[in-house]
Amino acid sequence: MLDRNVRPAVAAVLWAIAAAWFVSAGRAGGAPVFPEAAESGDERPRTVSKTPDNSLLPPQFRKLVSLHKPLGPPQPGDWLASHEESGQTYTEYVRGRPVRAEGRRRVIYIQPLGDFSPTERKIVELTAEYMGIFFQLPVRVRGDLSLALVPQRARRKHPAWGMSQVLSTYVLSDVLKPRLPPDAVAMIALTTSDLWPGEGWNFVFGQASLADRVGVWSMHRFGDPQKNEDAFRLTLRRTLATATHETGHMFSMEHCIFYECSMCGSNSLPEADHCPLWLCPQCLAKLCYATGANPQKRFKDLIAFAKAHGLPREEEFWQKSLDALAQK
Ligand SMILES: [Zn+2]
Ligand SMILES: [Zn+2]
Numbered sequence: 001m002l003d004r005n006v007r008p009a010v011a012a013v014l015w016a017i018a019a020a021w022f023v024s025a026g027r028a029g030g031a032p033v034f035p036e037a038a039e040s041g042d043e044r045p046r047t048v049s050k051t052p053d054n055s056l057l058p059p060q061f062r063k064l065v066s067l068h069k070p071l072g073p074p075q076p077g078d079w080l081a082s083h084e085e086s087g088q089t090y091t092e093y094v095r096g097r098p099v100r101a102e103g104r105r106r107v108i109y110i111q112p113l114g115d116f117s118p119t120e121r122k123i124v125e126l127t128a129e130y131m132g133i134f135f136q137l138p139v140r141v142r143g144d145l146s147l148a149l150v151p152q153r154a155r156r157k158h159p160a161w162g163m164s165q166v167l168s169t170y171v172l173s174d175v176l177k178p179r180l181p182p183d184a185v186a187m188i189a190l191t192t193s194d195l196w197p198g199e200g201w202n203f204v205f206g207q208a209s210l211a212d213r214v215g216v217w218s219m220h221r222f223g224d225p226q227k228n229e230d231a232f233r234l235t236l237r238r239t240l241a242t243a244t245h246e247t248g249h250m251f252s253m254e255h256c257i258f259y260e261c262s263m264c265g266s267n268s269l270p271e272a273d274h275c276p277l278w279l280c281p282q283c284l285a286k287l288c289y290a291t292g293a294n295p296q297k298r299f300k301d302l303i304a305f306a307k308a309h310g311l312p313r314e315e316e317f318w319q320k321s322l323d324a325l326a327q328k
Contacts, residue, residue: 088254093289105184109140114145119225125141155167165196172207189216219235263279
């Protein structure tokens with residue numbers, strides 16, 4: 001979460017650095033990366049949400065449109081208030097030759113990185129199960145890797161907040177990329193350490209490379225799941241949201257600027273918590289194109305997961321979505 005009290009007077013300068021990093025990283029060497037949440041001192045809206053031309057969607061996804069709430073104008077501090085996003089329709093996505101589950105590359109790998117308590121491990125297991133349902137692809141959890149793999153030059157103490165952080169770009173390029181299994185459509189590391197993506201940024205929840213099939217996300221800011229059952233559910237929900245959002249990026253899905261959707265960018269934990277776990281029709285059509293998922297079966301599996309793990313809002317929404325698909 002961003003702490004506005006410690007934002008220095010030079011925030012505008014930091015923001016300029018952050019924006020420059022984001023833009024250059026987004027275009028560098030054919031391997032764009034999507035950092036999530038960070039420094040932001042500029043409150044002018046940079047992106048206005050749009051309504052896509054839903055008539056260009058495959059017919060079954062058009063049946064879902066009326067269930068979804070268009071994004072309103074960004075509030076001060078929101079992701080779209082401080083980031084320029086052009087939006088990506090289903091048609092643009094298909095034309096862009098996205099990463100898809102094809103040939104032997106069909107498995108999503110989860111790579112635990114660092115130490116996990118038994119409760120955190122339970123969250124990793126449930127996240128693996130949920131990702132298998134969300135993407136309708138096999139998911140495998142790999143053996144742990146130690147954070148000792150990350151050298152001192154890729155670590156820091158946050159200059160104002162003092163907590164230890166690991167450089168997310170190092171994890172992507174030096175820890176994950178050399179270990180990508182030959183059947184991996186995507187490999188995403190999960191860590192309990194806090195992450196930051198480079199100079200000018202406070203932290204990121206996660207970061208993914210659209211072209212290199214690797215991503216990393218952190219549970220560090222998701223609360224203490226051992227406190228009580230509500231805290232466990234909140235940490236679980238946040239982990240599910242981040243895991244699927246980051247993996248969506250790895251299937252070349254860009255941030256959604258159309259509807260309240262799991263692929264919307266977020267600048268803070270409150271903004272991330274406001275995002276639903278579900279995908280809008282544009283993003284769902286992309287997911288099904290990338291993975292070959294059957295939307296009916298996917299909704300049925302999601303409803304069963306939501307029922308079993310205390311996600312009533314999602315259970316109701318996915319049931320409505322399943323019912324809408326059944327209509328002529
Ligand atoms: Zn994102
Ligand atoms: Zn969307």
